[in-house]
Amino acid sequence: MTGNLLVESRDGVRFVTLNRPDRHNAFDDALIKELTEAFSHLGEARAVVLQSTGKSFSAGGDLAWMKRMAGNSPEDNLRDAKALSGLMEAIDTCPRPVIGVVQGAAYGGGVGLVACCDLVVAAESASFCLSEVKLGLIPAAISPYVVRALGGRQARRYAVSAEIFTAAVAQASGLVHEVVPADGLEKVRDLWLGKLAANGPKAMGAAKRLIRRAADEPLTDALRDWTAAQIADIRASDEGREGVSAFLEKRKPGWSS
Known part of the structure:
Protein backbone atom coordinates (compact mmCIF):
# COMPACT_ATOMS: atom_id res chain seq x y z
CA MET A 1 0.00 0.00 0.00
CA THR A 2 1.11 3.57 -0.67
CA GLY A 3 0.86 6.51 1.70
CA ASN A 4 -2.51 7.34 0.09
CA LEU A 5 -4.05 4.32 1.79
CA LEU A 6 -3.12 3.17 5.27
CA VAL A 7 -3.96 -0.41 6.23
CA GLU A 8 -3.41 -1.66 9.75
CA SER A 9 -4.63 -4.71 11.65
CA ARG A 10 -4.96 -4.74 15.42
CA ASP A 11 -7.05 -6.73 17.85
CA GLY A 12 -8.72 -8.61 15.03
CA VAL A 13 -9.82 -5.45 13.21
CA ARG A 14 -8.62 -4.25 9.80
CA PHE A 15 -8.43 -0.44 9.69
CA VAL A 16 -8.52 0.92 6.13
CA THR A 17 -7.80 4.65 6.08
CA LEU A 18 -7.98 6.98 3.10
CA ASN A 19 -4.98 9.27 3.46
CA ARG A 20 -5.12 11.97 0.79
CA PRO A 21 -6.28 14.89 2.95
CA ASP A 22 -4.78 17.44 0.55
CA ARG A 23 -7.06 16.00 -2.18
CA HIS A 24 -10.06 15.57 0.13
CA ASN A 25 -9.45 11.80 -0.04
CA ALA A 26 -10.58 11.68 -3.66
CA PHE A 27 -9.71 8.45 -5.42
CA ASP A 28 -8.06 7.75 -8.73
CA ASP A 29 -7.40 4.49 -10.57
CA ALA A 30 -4.42 3.61 -8.37
CA LEU A 31 -6.30 4.18 -5.11
CA ILE A 32 -9.33 2.27 -6.40
CA LYS A 33 -7.06 -0.71 -7.04
CA GLU A 34 -5.49 -0.47 -3.59
CA LEU A 35 -8.85 -0.18 -1.86
CA THR A 36 -10.21 -3.17 -3.75
CA GLU A 37 -7.20 -5.24 -2.74
CA ALA A 38 -7.55 -4.13 0.88
CA PHE A 39 -11.12 -5.46 0.98
CA SER A 40 -10.23 -8.63 -0.89
CA HIS A 41 -7.38 -9.81 1.36
CA LEU A 42 -8.56 -9.56 4.96
CA GLY A 43 -6.50 -12.29 6.61
CA GLU A 44 -7.75 -13.06 10.11
CA ALA A 45 -9.64 -9.79 10.56
CA ARG A 46 -13.04 -10.12 12.23
CA ALA A 47 -14.27 -6.68 11.15
CA VAL A 48 -13.19 -3.78 8.94
CA VAL A 49 -13.23 -0.05 9.67
CA LEU A 50 -13.27 2.33 6.69
CA GLN A 51 -12.21 5.84 7.66
CA SER A 52 -10.29 8.88 6.44
CA THR A 53 -7.79 11.46 7.59
CA GLY A 54 -8.28 15.22 7.27
CA LYS A 55 -11.44 17.30 7.01
CA SER A 56 -13.22 15.29 4.29
CA PHE A 57 -14.29 11.67 4.25
CA SER A 58 -14.02 11.47 0.46
CA ALA A 59 -14.74 13.84 -2.41
CA GLY A 60 -15.27 10.86 -4.74
CA GLY A 61 -13.39 10.76 -8.03
CA ASP A 62 -10.26 12.83 -8.36
CA LEU A 63 -10.91 15.55 -10.95
CA ALA A 64 -7.45 15.29 -12.49
CA TRP A 65 -7.96 11.55 -12.95
CA MET A 66 -11.42 12.06 -14.48
CA LYS A 67 -10.08 14.70 -16.86
CA ARG A 68 -7.32 12.32 -17.93
CA MET A 69 -9.80 9.48 -18.42
CA ALA A 70 -12.09 11.69 -20.52
CA GLY A 71 -9.35 11.82 -23.15
CA ASN A 72 -8.90 8.05 -23.24
CA SER A 73 -10.61 5.54 -25.49
CA PRO A 74 -14.14 4.25 -24.82
CA GLU A 75 -12.62 0.87 -23.98
CA ASP A 76 -10.30 2.41 -21.38
CA ASN A 77 -13.16 4.39 -19.87
CA LEU A 78 -15.33 1.28 -19.61
CA ARG A 79 -12.49 -0.65 -17.99
CA ASP A 80 -11.96 2.18 -15.53
CA ALA A 81 -15.67 2.40 -14.69
CA LYS A 82 -15.82 -1.34 -14.11
CA ALA A 83 -12.91 -1.04 -11.67
CA LEU A 84 -14.87 1.51 -9.61
CA SER A 85 -17.94 -0.74 -9.71
CA GLY A 86 -15.70 -3.61 -8.61
CA LEU A 87 -14.52 -1.58 -5.60
CA MET A 88 -18.10 -0.90 -4.49
CA GLU A 89 -18.95 -4.57 -4.87
CA ALA A 90 -15.86 -5.62 -2.90
CA ILE A 91 -16.92 -3.45 0.03
CA ASP A 92 -20.60 -4.34 -0.22
CA THR A 93 -19.93 -8.09 -0.34
CA CYS A 94 -17.03 -8.07 2.11
CA PRO A 95 -17.46 -11.22 4.24
CA ARG A 96 -16.68 -9.20 7.38
CA PRO A 97 -18.81 -6.43 8.88
CA VAL A 98 -17.67 -3.02 7.60
CA ILE A 99 -17.98 0.04 9.82
CA GLY A 100 -17.83 3.42 8.07
CA VAL A 101 -16.63 6.40 10.10
CA VAL A 102 -17.56 9.65 8.34
CA GLN A 103 -15.86 12.64 9.91
CA GLY A 104 -16.45 15.11 7.07
CA ALA A 105 -17.83 15.66 3.60
CA ALA A 106 -18.74 12.63 1.47
CA TYR A 107 -19.38 13.68 -2.12
CA GLY A 108 -19.96 11.73 -5.31
CA GLY A 109 -18.27 8.36 -5.06
CA GLY A 110 -17.70 9.05 -1.38
CA VAL A 111 -21.44 8.58 -0.87
CA GLY A 112 -21.05 5.24 -2.64
CA LEU A 113 -18.38 4.17 -0.14
CA VAL A 114 -20.72 5.07 2.72
CA ALA A 115 -23.63 3.20 1.14
CA CYS A 116 -21.58 0.01 0.93
CA CYS A 117 -20.75 -0.10 4.65
CA ASP A 118 -22.83 -2.18 7.06
CA LEU A 119 -22.78 0.26 9.96
CA VAL A 120 -22.12 3.98 9.53
CA VAL A 121 -21.49 6.65 12.13
CA ALA A 122 -21.18 10.26 10.99
CA ALA A 123 -20.18 13.48 12.68
CA GLU A 124 -22.95 16.03 13.10
CA SER A 125 -20.97 18.36 10.86
CA ALA A 126 -20.57 15.82 8.04
CA SER A 127 -22.25 16.58 4.72
CA PHE A 128 -23.27 14.51 1.74
CA CYS A 129 -23.82 15.22 -1.93
CA LEU A 130 -24.37 13.26 -5.12
CA SER A 131 -22.51 15.95 -6.99
CA GLU A 132 -21.91 14.28 -10.35
CA VAL A 133 -24.50 16.18 -12.41
CA LYS A 134 -22.76 19.45 -11.54
CA LEU A 135 -19.91 18.17 -13.70
CA GLY A 136 -22.19 16.86 -16.43
CA LEU A 137 -21.75 13.31 -15.12
CA ILE A 138 -23.98 10.75 -13.37
CA PRO A 139 -23.48 8.58 -10.24
CA ALA A 140 -23.60 5.41 -12.33
CA ALA A 141 -21.27 2.87 -10.72
CA ILE A 142 -22.41 3.73 -7.21
CA SER A 143 -26.14 3.92 -8.01
CA PRO A 144 -27.16 0.34 -7.06
CA TYR A 145 -25.68 0.78 -3.60
CA VAL A 146 -26.92 4.34 -3.09
CA VAL A 147 -30.46 3.42 -4.16
CA ARG A 148 -30.45 0.48 -1.76
CA ALA A 149 -29.36 2.74 1.09
CA LEU A 150 -31.47 5.84 0.36
CA GLY A 151 -34.42 4.32 -1.44
CA GLY A 152 -35.34 5.20 -4.99
CA ARG A 153 -37.32 8.34 -4.19
CA GLN A 154 -34.64 10.06 -2.14
CA ALA A 155 -31.86 8.87 -4.43
CA ARG A 156 -33.64 10.39 -7.42
CA ARG A 157 -33.94 13.74 -5.66
CA TYR A 158 -30.30 14.00 -4.68
CA ALA A 159 -28.91 12.55 -7.92
CA VAL A 160 -30.81 15.14 -9.97
CA SER A 161 -30.54 18.18 -7.69
CA ALA A 162 -26.97 17.62 -6.43
CA GLU A 163 -28.11 19.23 -3.19
CA ILE A 164 -25.86 19.05 -0.18
CA PHE A 165 -27.64 17.28 2.67
CA THR A 166 -26.74 17.04 6.33
CA ALA A 167 -25.80 14.08 8.47
CA ALA A 168 -29.22 14.30 10.13
CA VAL A 169 -30.94 13.99 6.74
CA ALA A 170 -28.58 11.15 5.80
CA GLN A 171 -29.63 9.34 8.98
CA ALA A 172 -33.33 9.94 8.37
CA SER A 173 -32.89 8.63 4.81
CA GLY A 174 -31.14 5.45 5.91
CA LEU A 175 -27.66 6.21 4.56
CA VAL A 176 -26.21 6.73 8.06
CA HIS A 177 -27.10 4.86 11.24
CA GLU A 178 -25.75 7.10 14.00
CA VAL A 179 -24.94 10.83 14.12
CA VAL A 180 -22.78 12.14 16.95
CA PRO A 181 -20.47 15.06 17.75
CA ALA A 182 -17.11 14.65 16.01
CA ASP A 183 -15.36 13.72 19.24
CA GLY A 184 -17.80 10.83 19.75
CA LEU A 185 -17.05 8.94 16.51
CA GLU A 186 -14.45 6.60 18.00
CA LYS A 187 -16.70 5.81 20.96
CA VAL A 188 -19.50 4.60 18.69
CA ARG A 189 -17.03 2.78 16.44
CA ASP A 190 -15.53 0.93 19.40
CA LEU A 191 -18.96 0.15 20.85
CA TRP A 192 -19.94 -1.50 17.59
CA LEU A 193 -16.63 -3.38 17.39
CA GLY A 194 -17.29 -4.75 20.87
CA LYS A 195 -20.74 -5.96 19.83
CA LEU A 196 -19.37 -7.56 16.66
CA ALA A 197 -16.67 -9.38 18.63
CA ALA A 198 -19.40 -11.24 20.53
CA ASN A 199 -21.00 -12.59 17.36
Whole structure:
Protein backbone atom coordinates (compact mmCIF):
# COMPACT_ATOMS: atom_id res chain seq x y z
CA MET A 1 0.00 0.00 0.00
CA THR A 2 1.11 3.57 -0.67
CA GLY A 3 0.86 6.51 1.70
CA ASN A 4 -2.51 7.34 0.09
CA LEU A 5 -4.05 4.32 1.79
CA LEU A 6 -3.12 3.17 5.27
CA VAL A 7 -3.96 -0.41 6.23
CA GLU A 8 -3.41 -1.66 9.75
CA SER A 9 -4.63 -4.71 11.65
CA ARG A 10 -4.96 -4.74 15.42
CA ASP A 11 -7.05 -6.73 17.85
CA GLY A 12 -8.72 -8.61 15.03
CA VAL A 13 -9.82 -5.45 13.21
CA ARG A 14 -8.62 -4.25 9.80
CA PHE A 15 -8.43 -0.44 9.69
CA VAL A 16 -8.52 0.92 6.13
CA THR A 17 -7.80 4.65 6.08
CA LEU A 18 -7.98 6.98 3.10
CA ASN A 19 -4.98 9.27 3.46
CA ARG A 20 -5.12 11.97 0.79
CA PRO A 21 -6.28 14.89 2.95
CA ASP A 22 -4.78 17.44 0.55
CA ARG A 23 -7.06 16.00 -2.18
CA HIS A 24 -10.06 15.57 0.13
CA ASN A 25 -9.45 11.80 -0.04
CA ALA A 26 -10.58 11.68 -3.66
CA PHE A 27 -9.71 8.45 -5.42
CA ASP A 28 -8.06 7.75 -8.73
CA ASP A 29 -7.40 4.49 -10.57
CA ALA A 30 -4.42 3.61 -8.37
CA LEU A 31 -6.30 4.18 -5.11
CA ILE A 32 -9.33 2.27 -6.40
CA LYS A 33 -7.06 -0.71 -7.04
CA GLU A 34 -5.49 -0.47 -3.59
CA LEU A 35 -8.85 -0.18 -1.86
CA THR A 36 -10.21 -3.17 -3.75
CA GLU A 37 -7.20 -5.24 -2.74
CA ALA A 38 -7.55 -4.13 0.88
CA PHE A 39 -11.12 -5.46 0.98
CA SER A 40 -10.23 -8.63 -0.89
CA HIS A 41 -7.38 -9.81 1.36
CA LEU A 42 -8.56 -9.56 4.96
CA GLY A 43 -6.50 -12.29 6.61
CA GLU A 44 -7.75 -13.06 10.11
CA ALA A 45 -9.64 -9.79 10.56
CA ARG A 46 -13.04 -10.12 12.23
CA ALA A 47 -14.27 -6.68 11.15
CA VAL A 48 -13.19 -3.78 8.94
CA VAL A 49 -13.23 -0.05 9.67
CA LEU A 50 -13.27 2.33 6.69
CA GLN A 51 -12.21 5.84 7.66
CA SER A 52 -10.29 8.88 6.44
CA THR A 53 -7.79 11.46 7.59
CA GLY A 54 -8.28 15.22 7.27
CA LYS A 55 -11.44 17.30 7.01
CA SER A 56 -13.22 15.29 4.29
CA PHE A 57 -14.29 11.67 4.25
CA SER A 58 -14.02 11.47 0.46
CA ALA A 59 -14.74 13.84 -2.41
CA GLY A 60 -15.27 10.86 -4.74
CA GLY A 61 -13.39 10.76 -8.03
CA ASP A 62 -10.26 12.83 -8.36
CA LEU A 63 -10.91 15.55 -10.95
CA ALA A 64 -7.45 15.29 -12.49
CA TRP A 65 -7.96 11.55 -12.95
CA MET A 66 -11.42 12.06 -14.48
CA LYS A 67 -10.08 14.70 -16.86
CA ARG A 68 -7.32 12.32 -17.93
CA MET A 69 -9.80 9.48 -18.42
CA ALA A 70 -12.09 11.69 -20.52
CA GLY A 71 -9.35 11.82 -23.15
CA ASN A 72 -8.90 8.05 -23.24
CA SER A 73 -10.61 5.54 -25.49
CA PRO A 74 -14.14 4.25 -24.82
CA GLU A 75 -12.62 0.87 -23.98
CA ASP A 76 -10.30 2.41 -21.38
CA ASN A 77 -13.16 4.39 -19.87
CA LEU A 78 -15.33 1.28 -19.61
CA ARG A 79 -12.49 -0.65 -17.99
CA ASP A 80 -11.96 2.18 -15.53
CA ALA A 81 -15.67 2.40 -14.69
CA LYS A 82 -15.82 -1.34 -14.11
CA ALA A 83 -12.91 -1.04 -11.67
CA LEU A 84 -14.87 1.51 -9.61
CA SER A 85 -17.94 -0.74 -9.71
CA GLY A 86 -15.70 -3.61 -8.61
CA LEU A 87 -14.52 -1.58 -5.60
CA MET A 88 -18.10 -0.90 -4.49
CA GLU A 89 -18.95 -4.57 -4.87
CA ALA A 90 -15.86 -5.62 -2.90
CA ILE A 91 -16.92 -3.45 0.03
CA ASP A 92 -20.60 -4.34 -0.22
CA THR A 93 -19.93 -8.09 -0.34
CA CYS A 94 -17.03 -8.07 2.11
CA PRO A 95 -17.46 -11.22 4.24
CA ARG A 96 -16.68 -9.20 7.38
CA PRO A 97 -18.81 -6.43 8.88
CA VAL A 98 -17.67 -3.02 7.60
CA ILE A 99 -17.98 0.04 9.82
CA GLY A 100 -17.83 3.42 8.07
CA VAL A 101 -16.63 6.40 10.10
CA VAL A 102 -17.56 9.65 8.34
CA GLN A 103 -15.86 12.64 9.91
CA GLY A 104 -16.45 15.11 7.07
CA ALA A 105 -17.83 15.66 3.60
CA ALA A 106 -18.74 12.63 1.47
CA TYR A 107 -19.38 13.68 -2.12
CA GLY A 108 -19.96 11.73 -5.31
CA GLY A 109 -18.27 8.36 -5.06
CA GLY A 110 -17.70 9.05 -1.38
CA VAL A 111 -21.44 8.58 -0.87
CA GLY A 112 -21.05 5.24 -2.64
CA LEU A 113 -18.38 4.17 -0.14
CA VAL A 114 -20.72 5.07 2.72
CA ALA A 115 -23.63 3.20 1.14
CA CYS A 116 -21.58 0.01 0.93
CA CYS A 117 -20.75 -0.10 4.65
CA ASP A 118 -22.83 -2.18 7.06
CA LEU A 119 -22.78 0.26 9.96
CA VAL A 120 -22.12 3.98 9.53
CA VAL A 121 -21.49 6.65 12.13
CA ALA A 122 -21.18 10.26 10.99
CA ALA A 123 -20.18 13.48 12.68
CA GLU A 124 -22.95 16.03 13.10
CA SER A 125 -20.97 18.36 10.86
CA ALA A 126 -20.57 15.82 8.04
CA SER A 127 -22.25 16.58 4.72
CA PHE A 128 -23.27 14.51 1.74
CA CYS A 129 -23.82 15.22 -1.93
CA LEU A 130 -24.37 13.26 -5.12
CA SER A 131 -22.51 15.95 -6.99
CA GLU A 132 -21.91 14.28 -10.35
CA VAL A 133 -24.50 16.18 -12.41
CA LYS A 134 -22.76 19.45 -11.54
CA LEU A 135 -19.91 18.17 -13.70
CA GLY A 136 -22.19 16.86 -16.43
CA LEU A 137 -21.75 13.31 -15.12
CA ILE A 138 -23.98 10.75 -13.37
CA PRO A 139 -23.48 8.58 -10.24
CA ALA A 140 -23.60 5.41 -12.33
CA ALA A 141 -21.27 2.87 -10.72
CA ILE A 142 -22.41 3.73 -7.21
CA SER A 143 -26.14 3.92 -8.01
CA PRO A 144 -27.16 0.34 -7.06
CA TYR A 145 -25.68 0.78 -3.60
CA VAL A 146 -26.92 4.34 -3.09
CA VAL A 147 -30.46 3.42 -4.16
CA ARG A 148 -30.45 0.48 -1.76
CA ALA A 149 -29.36 2.74 1.09
CA LEU A 150 -31.47 5.84 0.36
CA GLY A 151 -34.42 4.32 -1.44
CA GLY A 152 -35.34 5.20 -4.99
CA ARG A 153 -37.32 8.34 -4.19
CA GLN A 154 -34.64 10.06 -2.14
CA ALA A 155 -31.86 8.87 -4.43
CA ARG A 156 -33.64 10.39 -7.42
CA ARG A 157 -33.94 13.74 -5.66
CA TYR A 158 -30.30 14.00 -4.68
CA ALA A 159 -28.91 12.55 -7.92
CA VAL A 160 -30.81 15.14 -9.97
CA SER A 161 -30.54 18.18 -7.69
CA ALA A 162 -26.97 17.62 -6.43
CA GLU A 163 -28.11 19.23 -3.19
CA ILE A 164 -25.86 19.05 -0.18
CA PHE A 165 -27.64 17.28 2.67
CA THR A 166 -26.74 17.04 6.33
CA ALA A 167 -25.80 14.08 8.47
CA ALA A 168 -29.22 14.30 10.13
CA VAL A 169 -30.94 13.99 6.74
CA ALA A 170 -28.58 11.15 5.80
CA GLN A 171 -29.63 9.34 8.98
CA ALA A 172 -33.33 9.94 8.37
CA SER A 173 -32.89 8.63 4.81
CA GLY A 174 -31.14 5.45 5.91
CA LEU A 175 -27.66 6.21 4.56
CA VAL A 176 -26.21 6.73 8.06
CA HIS A 177 -27.10 4.86 11.24
CA GLU A 178 -25.75 7.10 14.00
CA VAL A 179 -24.94 10.83 14.12
CA VAL A 180 -22.78 12.14 16.95
CA PRO A 181 -20.47 15.06 17.75
CA ALA A 182 -17.11 14.65 16.01
CA ASP A 183 -15.36 13.72 19.24
CA GLY A 184 -17.80 10.83 19.75
CA LEU A 185 -17.05 8.94 16.51
CA GLU A 186 -14.45 6.60 18.00
CA LYS A 187 -16.70 5.81 20.96
CA VAL A 188 -19.50 4.60 18.69
CA ARG A 189 -17.03 2.78 16.44
CA ASP A 190 -15.53 0.93 19.40
CA LEU A 191 -18.96 0.15 20.85
CA TRP A 192 -19.94 -1.50 17.59
CA LEU A 193 -16.63 -3.38 17.39
CA GLY A 194 -17.29 -4.75 20.87
CA LYS A 195 -20.74 -5.96 19.83
CA LEU A 196 -19.37 -7.56 16.66
CA ALA A 197 -16.67 -9.38 18.63
CA ALA A 198 -19.40 -11.24 20.53
CA ASN A 199 -21.00 -12.59 17.36
CA GLY A 200 -20.19 -15.65 15.28
CA PRO A 201 -17.73 -14.58 12.57
CA LYS A 202 -19.12 -16.88 9.90
CA ALA A 203 -22.69 -16.13 10.96
CA MET A 204 -22.17 -12.40 10.40
CA GLY A 205 -20.90 -13.03 6.88
CA ALA A 206 -23.82 -15.34 6.19
CA ALA A 207 -26.26 -12.77 7.61
CA LYS A 208 -24.89 -10.14 5.21
CA ARG A 209 -25.43 -12.45 2.24
CA LEU A 210 -28.89 -13.34 3.51
CA ILE A 211 -30.08 -9.75 3.86
CA ARG A 212 -28.60 -8.69 0.53
CA ARG A 213 -30.46 -11.42 -1.34
CA ALA A 214 -33.68 -11.04 0.66
CA ALA A 215 -33.68 -7.29 0.00
CA ASP A 216 -33.01 -7.61 -3.72
CA GLU A 217 -35.30 -10.48 -4.73
CA PRO A 218 -39.09 -10.80 -4.79
CA LEU A 219 -40.61 -13.16 -2.24
CA THR A 220 -40.93 -16.40 -4.16
CA ASP A 221 -40.92 -20.08 -3.24
CA ALA A 222 -37.32 -20.20 -4.49
CA LEU A 223 -36.27 -17.46 -2.06
CA ARG A 224 -38.15 -19.10 0.82
CA ASP A 225 -36.49 -22.44 0.06
CA TRP A 226 -33.09 -20.77 -0.06
CA THR A 227 -33.58 -19.03 3.31
CA ALA A 228 -34.71 -22.32 4.87
CA ALA A 229 -31.59 -24.01 3.54
CA GLN A 230 -29.40 -21.25 4.97
CA ILE A 231 -30.62 -21.69 8.54
CA ALA A 232 -30.56 -25.48 8.24
CA ASP A 233 -26.94 -25.41 7.08
CA ILE A 234 -25.66 -22.94 9.64
CA ARG A 235 -27.53 -24.57 12.52
CA ALA A 236 -25.62 -27.78 11.80
CA SER A 237 -22.26 -26.03 11.32
CA ASP A 238 -19.48 -26.09 13.90
CA GLU A 239 -20.06 -22.42 14.69
CA GLY A 240 -23.82 -22.86 14.97
CA ARG A 241 -23.50 -25.84 17.30
CA GLU A 242 -20.94 -24.01 19.44
CA GLY A 243 -23.09 -20.90 19.70
CA VAL A 244 -26.21 -22.74 20.81
CA SER A 245 -24.27 -24.95 23.24
CA ALA A 246 -22.51 -21.94 24.78
CA PHE A 247 -25.84 -20.18 25.29
CA LEU A 248 -27.45 -23.19 26.95
CA GLU A 249 -24.37 -23.80 29.10
CA LYS A 250 -24.23 -20.11 30.10
CA ARG A 251 -20.66 -19.62 28.85
CA LYS A 252 -18.96 -17.56 26.21
CA PRO A 253 -18.65 -19.19 22.78
CA GLY A 254 -15.19 -20.13 21.60
CA TRP A 255 -14.87 -17.22 19.20
CA SER A 256 -15.21 -14.61 21.96
CA SER A 257 -12.87 -16.20 24.50
